[in-house]
Amino acid sequence: MSAIAPERTGVTTDRTGVTTDRTGVTTDRTGVTTEQAIEGSQTIRLTPNYWPFVVPALVVVSAVIVFPWAFTLWMSVNRWTLGQSRSFAGMENYLRLASDPRFWESLVHTLTYTSLSVAAPMFLGTVAALIFDARFPLRGLLRGVFVMPMMATPVAVALVWTMMFHPQLGVLNYLLSLVGIPAQEWIFNAKTVIPSLVAVETWQWTPLVMLIVLGGLASVPREPFESAEIDGANAWQQFRYLTLPMIAPFLMIALIIRTIDALKSFDIIYAMTQGGPGTASETINIYLYNTAFSYYDIGYGSAMAVVFFIVIVALSFILLMLRQRSQWNDAEGK
Numbered sequence: 001m002s003a004i005a006p007e008r009t010g011v012t013t014d015r016t017g018v019t020t021d022r023t024g025v026t027t028d029r030t031g032v033t034t035e036q037a038i039e040g041s042q043t044i045r046l047t048p049n050y051w052p053f054v055v056p057a058l059v060v061v062s063a064v065i066v067f068p069w070a071f072t073l074w075m076s077v078n079r080w081t082l083g084q085s086r087s088f089a090g091m092e093n094y095l096r097l098a099s100d101p102r103f104w105e106s107l108v109h110t111l112t113y114t115s116l117s118v119a120a121p122m123f124l125g126t127v128a129a130l131i132f133d134a135r136f137p138l139r140g141l142l143r144g145v146f147v148m149p150m151m152a153t154p155v156a157v158a159l160v161w162t163m164m165f166h167p168q169l170g171v172l173n174y175l176l177s178l179v180g181i182p183a184q185e186w187i188f189n190a191k192t193v194i195p196s197l198v199a200v201e202t203w204q205w206t207p208l209v210m211l212i213v214l215g216g217l218a219s220v221p222r223e224p225f226e227s228a229e230i231d232g233a234n235a236w237q238q239f240r241y242l243t244l245p246m247i248a249p250f251l252m253i254a255l256i257i258r259t260i261d262a263l264k265s266f267d268i269i270y271a272m273t274q275g276g277p278g279t280a281s282e283t284i285n286i287y288l289y290n291t292a293f294s295y296y297d298i299g300y301g302s303a304m305a306v307v308f309f310i311v312i313v314a315l316s317f318i319l320l321m322l323r324q325r326s327q328w329n330d331a332e333g334k
Helices: 034-041 051-076 092-098 101-133 139-146 154-164 171-178 193-218 223-230 235-246 248-263 267-272 284-293 298-325
Strands: none
Touching: 051 298, 092 298, 101 139, 101 193, 101 248, 101 284, 154 171, 154 193, 154 267, 193 248, 193 267, 223 235, 235 248, 248 298, 267 284, 284 298
């Protein structure tokens, strides 16, 4: 038999099944030419536009946050008392703050009140979390009772404690008389007013610290403690070297929250003492409020608000640095 030679049609077929004719048009087995494939791949893609979703949020943030602070900065460089004409003052209000003994006294009161209102709930809340982490009868019920103080509004708490602190009619002095302790003046004495206010703050917000630390204790693994018991470690050693490092991030979260709450505390102090007796419990918040809304010195009050904001930012920066150091190390020890 003789082999049949292919016709000279100018059509070439390779092993992959792609056919090329004399015109240079390449066609695969599906019958789609190369030009059609290229045209199909060159689909026009529109870049998504997110601005319609971002602009409303920017408007709200600008209206709620940016504009009030910009207006406060503008007022702080003006000499402005309600009922009188406004004039540009430059740095006069800030220089006035530097030489105002009442402002420095209120700053000391703020730092003292904040330090005590953070330290006491942190300690008592951690102890309460360790107690409620153990298993005992009616644990759930007692937890519910323990967290009830933080559910009340601060003004209601302040009014109740004001009646309890009354020198003649208060229940606290009555309880002290049962054990032979003389009556105390509590919030009506310049020496005891800040500790008394701190006691109210501690009573209301210790449950919050307890809940945060309790959540950290619930996430602690049990295997390291079992190994420590086998090695002969006592309860204090287990807490010092195992429990405390593991719950350190939760303690830092509680510390940051409590510091912010204590720094901006206004309602309890104002409802109970209004900064008194005299100026013994006057924090920056109370002094700022009195300056701006009692004495109507808007410019000076605005300068005070700006300086107080700088103090808060500095403390927040320190706390964030401490929080970074308290984070858990990853597997590579970074």
